[in-house]
Amino acid sequence: EPSQSKTAPFRLECHNPKTEKIQRIVDSTEKQSVSLQLAMQRKTSAMTRAVAVAVTALAVIGHFQRGPLHLSADAYITSGLPPHKHQAWLKQMTSDICASPIGDLSPEMVSQCPQLMGAWAQNPYLSWSQQHQSPFSLTGGSSRVSSLDRHGKECAQVAEMLLKRLIDERRAGNADAIATTAAYNAVLDGWARSGEKGAAAQRAEQILIEMHDSYLAGDEHVQPDTQSFKSVMLAWAKAVDSEQDAPRRAQRVLEWMINLYQTNENSKAKPDVECFEIVLRAWSKSGDVDAPEKTEHLIVWMEKLYNEGVADVKPRTRSFNAVLVAWSKSPEKYAAQRAEDILYHMQRLYDSGNEDLKPDAISYGTVVSTWTKSGKQNGPRRAEKILRLMEIECDYGDSTLRPDVILYNFVIEAFSKSDEKFAYKDALSVLRRQITMYRSGVNKCRPDIYSFTSVIAACASFSGHGKERTSAFKAAVATFDELLKSEYVSPNHVTYGTMMKATARLLPLRSQLRRKWTKKLFEKSSKDGYVGDMFLSWLKEAASPKHYHELTRGRRRQNLPPEWTRNVIERRPVKK
Numbered sequence: 001e002p003s004q005s006k007t008a009p010f011r012l013e014c015h016n017p018k019t020e021k022i023q024r025i026v027d028s029t030e031k032q033s034v035s036l037q038l039a040m041q042r043k044t045s046a047m048t049r050a051v052a053v054a055v056t057a058l059a060v061i062g063h064f065q066r067g068p069l070h071l072s073a074d075a076y077i078t079s080g081l082p083p084h085k086h087q088a089w090l091k092q093m094t095s096d097i098c099a100s101p102i103g104d105l106s107p108e109m110v111s112q113c114p115q116l117m118g119a120w121a122q123n124p125y126l127s128w129s130q131q132h133q134s135p136f137s138l139t140g141g142s143s144r145v146s147s148l149d150r151h152g153k154e155c156a157q158v159a160e161m162l163l164k165r166l167i168d169e170r171r172a173g174n175a176d177a178i179a180t181t182a183a184y185n186a187v188l189d190g191w192a193r194s195g196e197k198g199a200a201a202q203r204a205e206q207i208l209i210e211m212h213d214s215y216l217a218g219d220e221h222v223q224p225d226t227q228s229f230k231s232v233m234l235a236w237a238k239a240v241d242s243e244q245d246a247p248r249r250a251q252r253v254l255e256w257m258i259n260l261y262q263t264n265e266n267s268k269a270k271p272d273v274e275c276f277e278i279v280l281r282a283w284s285k286s287g288d289v290d291a292p293e294k295t296e297h298l299i300v301w302m303e304k305l306y307n308e309g310v311a312d313v314k315p316r317t318r319s320f321n322a323v324l325v326a327w328s329k330s331p332e333k334y335a336a337q338r339a340e341d342i343l344y345h346m347q348r349l350y351d352s353g354n355e356d357l358k359p360d361a362i363s364y365g366t367v368v369s370t371w372t373k374s375g376k377q378n379g380p381r382r383a384e385k386i387l388r389l390m391e392i393e394c395d396y397g398d399s400t401l402r403p404d405v406i407l408y409n410f411v412i413e414a415f416s417k418s419d420e421k422f423a424y425k426d427a428l429s430v431l432r433r434q435i436t437m438y439r440s441g442v443n444k445c446r447p448d449i450y451s452f453t454s455v456i457a458a459c460a461s462f463s464g465h466g467k468e469r470t471s472a473f474k475a476a477v478a479t480f481d482e483l484l485k486s487e488y489v490s491p492n493h494v495t496y497g498t499m500m501k502a503t504a505r506l507l508p509l510r511s512q513l514r515r516k517w518t519k520k521l522f523e524k525s526s527k528d529g530y531v532g533d534m535f536l537s538w539l540k541e542a543a544s545p546k547h548y549h550e551l552t553r554g555r556r557r558q559n560l561p562p563e564w565t566r567n568v569i570e571r572r573p574v575k576k
Helices: 018-039 044-066 073-078 083-099 107-121 126-132 148-171 181-193 197-216 226-237 246-262 273-286 291-307 317-328 335-351 361-372 379-395 405-416 423-439 449-460 467-485 493-506 512-528 533-542 545-552
Strands: none
Touching: 083 107, 083 148, 107 148, 107 181, 148 181, 148 197, 181 197, 181 226, 197 226, 197 246, 226 246, 226 273, 246 273, 246 291, 273 291, 273 317, 291 317, 317 335, 317 361, 335 361, 335 379, 361 379, 361 405, 379 405, 379 423, 405 423, 405 449, 423 449, 423 467, 449 467, 449 493, 467 493, 493 512, 493 533, 512 533, 512 545, 533 545
16 A cells, blocks of 8 residues: 555555455445346336446446556546446546555556546536535545545645656656646646635636746746636635635736737737636625725726737626626615716617627626615616616617516515605606516526515515505405415515514504504405514504404414414514
8 A cells, every 4th residue: 555645634544455456346346236127117217327327337347358457537537337336436437546655657547647646636526526416535444534625625735646647657757657737737727626615716827827937947738828827816706705815816817817918928828708707706796895996997907908809808898797797786876877987888888889798687686686786776777777778778678688586576675665655656667667577488587485585575665645545455455465466475473474464554444444454454364374573563553452362262372372383483583
């Protein structure tokens, strides 16, 4: 058993007796034979898969008979084996390489190294491991890792270990062993995918610097290319949640890359639009106070480079959307207006012939969201204006701009919280347009319980007088009735509580209509199992003490019949 590699924090089992291999593959083949017989009784597609498995297994046995087992990476990638068996193959091929003395790798093993590194960099079988709640281990025994969070880290470490083995092999005189840019990129990709955030980004950047230094020293095999820099920027972008300086570090790598390209120090370090968008998304996701200005400056830089002849950095819709997202998170009072201005700028450029800048649903939706969160008195109305633009474009045949239920809910909720006197009418108008669009075949905008309840909440918050209150209550009732008639959504405890709030706030005290609706709502809510704390609180406001006692039969909240509360899901304060 060889000594442990210094680059790997866990032990790699490399002893591999030929007889044990044969027994393992024979056992596997017997199981595959049974599976094949069962599969032949099923659908043709299942049978085809089983045949591929059997053929692959037989090919492996033949390879055993010819000599030592060196499973090819091509066979691993194209075989029909299940994921967990693919994983075992990948581990075995890696173990075979590490078990060989330095300087003795065969040409086949050397050629397999980059393929194996690329496979490990993809974090293989993580989804399968999550599904089966199976801890990942390269070898078993003391090196078993029970946390799936470390899976990506170990994959990156194995890829880097294989890279180190190639380098050591070359130094030992094996002329076939060459650590290429592609091999380094696989390691960088592995760290970018590892989930290790700041630590992964720092390691990736260190490896990139080593590549650059080796290239400057004369090793043209490791010349960093666009993908090299892109992986490091991506690693920093994924560290935004844990590293405050992550977007600046990502931009620093981008600036370094562009400088190398423009000074002809590295012709392969050519930036493209994806490089910029990685940094743009890092800034927009960060919530940094400087993010909006930083993203706008990057767009200007992209346009400058494009005009200078770097065609691959031409800004596109996705680039501008990152700027819009950055403004949506800005605390500046003018953020919503700035986002809207950028949207109109995109539309003008598109209308003038730049098809790469057509505003999409994300563009419009981000501006709608920004207005609804702006805190401006006219925010709801400005948001509705953008929503109407989407509806108009949709009416003219642009199906890509169909609003979804989330956008409608944003606008309805904004009106429900508005200080405008008759905001409930606007909320109801938006809901009716939403229902109309849904009935026209746009399934993505189908109203949900939040849509209806928010309109009822807007009515319940009305602060007018006399007949105006009665009109607001009628709007609430109309919305509630529409909800009850719906075939795709039903009221919940919040809906009933909000309707009782509308009854308590909008109908005159001791009126027959108030008493009628108090009783009606209680009877239906208790029948449906939605008598919650909110409902009871507003019931006390809506009903007289005597009427409340009659409806609840004198019961307190903790003594209510279970069938009255069976569907209530409410957050309760934690007792300290």
